[in-house]
Amino acid sequence: MTRDKFAQQSLGGTLHGMVKKSRVLMVGAGGIGCELLKNLVLTGFGEIHIVDLDTIDLSNLNRQFLFRNEHIKKSKALVAKESAHAFNPNVAIEAYHDNIKDPRFDVAWFQAFDIVFNALDNIDARRHVNKMCLAANVPLIESGTTGFNGNVQVIKKGHTECYDCVPKPTPKVFATCTIRSTPSQLIHCIVWGKSYLFAELFGISEDDAPELDQSLEKEGNNADEIAKLREEATKLKRVREQMGSQDFPRAVFEMVFSDDIERLLSMEDMWKGKRAPVALSFDKLSDDSKPPVQTTLSDDQKTWSVAENFAVFVDSINRLSQRLETQRAQAETGNSAPVLSFDKDDADTLDFVVASANLRASIFGIEPRSKFDIKQMAGNIIPAIATTNAMTAGLCVLQAFKVLRYADPEQLKRQAKSVFLTRGTDRMLAPETLSAPNPECPTCSVARITLTVDITRAKLSDLVEDVLKEQLGYGEEFSVTKEGDLLYDADEDAHLNKTFSELGLGKGSSVTIIDDADEDRKVNVELTIDAKDLPPSDKPINLVEDVQVATKPNAAVSSAAPTTNGHNHENANGTSNGTVENNLKRTADQASLEDDLVRKKGKVMEEKQIMDTDDIQVIEDEKYDGVITLD
Numbered sequence: 238m239t240r241d242k243f244a245q246q247s248l249g250g251t252l253h254g255m256v257k258k259s260r261v262l263m264v265g266a267g268g269i270g271c272e273l274l275k276n277l278v279l280t281g282f283g284e285i286h287i288v289d290l291d292t293i294d295l296s297n298l299n300r301q302f303l304f305r306n307e308h309i310k311k312s313k314a315l316v317a318k319e320s321a322h323a324f325n326p327n328v329a330i331e332a333y334h335d336n337i338k339d340p341r342f343d344v345a346w347f348q349a350f351d352i353v354f355n356a357l358d359n360i361d362a363r364r365h366v367n368k369m370c371l372a373a374n375v376p377l378i379e380s381g382t383t384g385f386n387g388n389v390q391v392i393k394k395g396h397t398e399c400y401d402c403v404p405k406p407t408p409k410v411f412a413t414c415t416i417r418s419t420p421s422q423l424i425h426c427i428v429w430g431k432s433y434l435f436a437e438l439f440g441i442s443e444d445d446a447p448e449l450d451q452s453l454e455k456e457g458n459n460a461d462e463i464a465k466l467r468e469e470a471t472k473l474k475r476v477r478e479q480m481g482s483q484d485f486p487r488a489v490f491e492m493v494f495s496d497d498i499e500r501l502l503s504m505e506d507m508w509k510g511k512r513a514p515v516a517l518s519f520d521k522l523s524d525d526s527k528p529p530v531q532t533t534l535s536d537d538q539k540t541w542s543v544a545e546n547f548a549v550f551v552d553s554i555n556r557l558s559q560r561l562e563t564q565r566a567q568a569e570t571g572n573s574a575p576v577l578s579f580d581k582d583d584a585d586t587l588d589f590v591v592a593s594a595n596l597r598a599s600i601f602g603i604e605p606r607s608k609f610d611i612k613q614m615a616g617n618i619i620p621a622i623a624t625t626n627a628m629t630a631g632l633c634v635l636q637a638f639k640v641l642r643y644a645d646p647e648q649l650k651r652q653a654k655s656v657f658l659t660r661g662t663d664r665m666l667a668p669e670t671l672s673a674p675n676p677e678c679p680t681c682s683v684a685r686i687t688l689t690v691d692i693t694r695a696k697l698s699d700l701v702e703d704v705l706k707e708q709l710g711y712g713e714e715f716s717v718t719k720e721g722d723l724l725y726d727a728d729e730d731a732h733l734n735k736t737f738s739e740l741g742l743g744k745g746s747s748v749t750i751i752d753d754a755d756e757d758r759k760v761n762v763e764l765t766i767d768a769k770d771l772p773p774s775d776k777p778i779n780l781v782e783d784v785q786v787a788t789k790p791n792a793a794v795s796s797a798a799p800t801t802n803g804h805n806h807e808n809a810n811g812t813s814n815g816t817v818e819n820n821l822k823r824t825a826d827q828a829s830l831e832d833d834l835v836r837k838k839g840k841v842m843e844e845k846q847i848m849d850t851d852d853i854q855v856i857e858d859e860k861y862d863g864v865i866t867l868d
């Protein structure tokens with residue numbers, strides 16, 4: 238019996254032949270990636286390339302089953318290749334321990350694949366691969382999971398929505414005043430410990446903290462309170478100068494848990510109808526009885542008492558100060574001063590944030606939590622679930638079959654699905670028809686033009702004046718951006734005299750041109766740079782071919798975002814939550830009625846040995862103890 242007999246039987250000869258001949262790329266070899274690679278190898282995908290920049294961590298082993306203890310600190314891509322190859326030596330696997338954003342993975346490299354799979358954990362890398370697949374015109378199967386939710390989406394340039402067609406929500410931010418003056422939940426105290434106290438003492442200042450919303454200050458609200466908060470931060474900077482002295486823990490403690498709280502209390506208006514905070518005393522807590530700090534630290538599931546949190550606070554602040562002092566002593570003069578950053582897996586930083594958050598919580602009458610719980614909250618951790626990854630990876634392969642089978646893109650659009658995996662609704666899997674591209678999408682509704690540029694000679698002004706205004710016919714109102722950062726518009730001319738290399742624009746990088754004219758607006762254009770040394774007598778920047786930029790159809794502006802599916806609530810991990818809100822969906826009752834038909838049909842299929850992977854729907858059927866029926 239040949240190794241691929243079963244794959245051939247279940248897929249049928251034609252599709253199986255296509256699978257065997259295919260050349261695919263998998264980006265990311267983590268939770269979804271390990272499952273997906275196993276599926277691809279066992280199904281017999283002929284040539285599989287894997288890219289992952291990371292090394293294996295102990296915390297990966299519970300679900301990333303291609304990795305074992307002895308692989309810790311080794312490259313994920315290389316170990317995944319070795320482990321998976323043993324499942325099917327007929328498959329060729331190539332592994333790269335690298336960032337997918339590396340210039341060596343250019344458009345031509347992407348073009349050599351039949352399908353690209355994203356098995357990533359961050360929006361930035363997903364957007365990059367999305368862009369490369371659009372540029373290379375290669376179908377992309379995008380996937381993501383968060384806890385029990387998963388989703389898979391097929392992206393085909395010009396025919397379906399791309400990853401950027403539906404804008405992604407920005408991460409949650411908290412108002413500064415809630416964090417600094419009036420916390421009402423433990424998460425506010427954790428953000429305070431992590432993004433304010435820790436950052437001010439050991440890291441970069443709060444001005445750079447992404448979780449704090451500074452807009453209140455900009456709008457001039459609560460002027461007195463803001464002034465007070467600024468004063469506190471300045472005082473804390475002075476306390477920071479005492480780092481290394483024996484009195485440092487006391488100085489920090491008394492400032493943030495005693496003096497600042499007393500000052501807050503003096504703003505009586507703030508506490509009308511609210512529980513007023515109660516300041517803590519360093520001396521009293523020093524005298525309170527508590528176990529040795531190592532005993533407290535050894536139990537991360539227990540909620541520590543105020544005295545225990547106090548002991549951990551003092552202990553961790555000493556550990557962190559010593560570490561920073563040592564780093565400073567070793568730092569070379571002339572380099573910027575070393576700083577520490579919060580990492581949920583760095584025990585010193587986590588202990589400090591847990592103790593600080595719980596002490597602050599006790600001041601404001603908020604329920605404290607265990608170190609284990611606070612680690613999840615501080616690290617924005619949503620537990621990764623192996624089963625969700627496995628199901629999602631399975632769905633990726635089912636969609637890949639459609640990509641291989643339907644060469645005609647419009648047929649593919651009709652046959653392939655965007656699938657949502659979710660709990661808490663009638664159906665675990667909700668397949669959806671793919672939407673058409675959003676005509677306003679900043680990524681896929683763009684025209685792509687290549688420029689030959691001598692990057693050491695060409696200036697931004699050459700691009701603006703010679704290429705855009707002169708050759709492509711832009712008026713005065715347009716902007717030039719690089720990865721979302723503004724380089725030029727009618728009010729921003731600071732960079733005009735800089736060369737491309739000074740602006741960090743080299744081979745393969747690109748800028749986007751957005752026309753802001755009132756009428757006949759041109760479609761967005763992405764200019765990709767082909768860096769070349771050009772003779773000094775030549776112009777330093779040239780269009781590769783004669784092009785004209787089309788104008789936007791007026792109607793498209795209002796018909797913009799295809800938000801018909803109500804599914805696009807993306808969370809931090811980049812997966813949508815898959816809530817079923819669409820009226821077009823069948824109800825549970827309808828679904829179970831259909832189940833009977835499905836089962837009958839299944840029987841007939843079994844008898845006739847018809848193997849057709851199209852239109853697979855999975856329905857959880859409670860009447861039959863959660864049996865899953867494939868239609």
Ligand SMILES: Nc1ncnc2c1ncn2[C@@H]1O[C@H](COP(=O)(O)OP(=O)(O)OP(=O)(O)O)[C@@H](O)[C@H]1O
Pocket residue numbers: 264265266267268269270288289290291292296297313335336337338356357358359362621
């Ligand atoms: N730019 C990138 N280039 C290549 N690989 C990337 C890039 N960004 C992320 N990855 C990889 O994508 C994978 C995503 O896997 P997963 O979501 O399971 O994350 P993880 O880091 O393995 O686990 P966790 O974040 O839950 O600890 C990781 O292995 C990560 O290294």
Ligand SMILES: [Zn+2]
Pocket residue numbers: 398399400401402403674675678679680681682
């Ligand atoms: Zn798009």
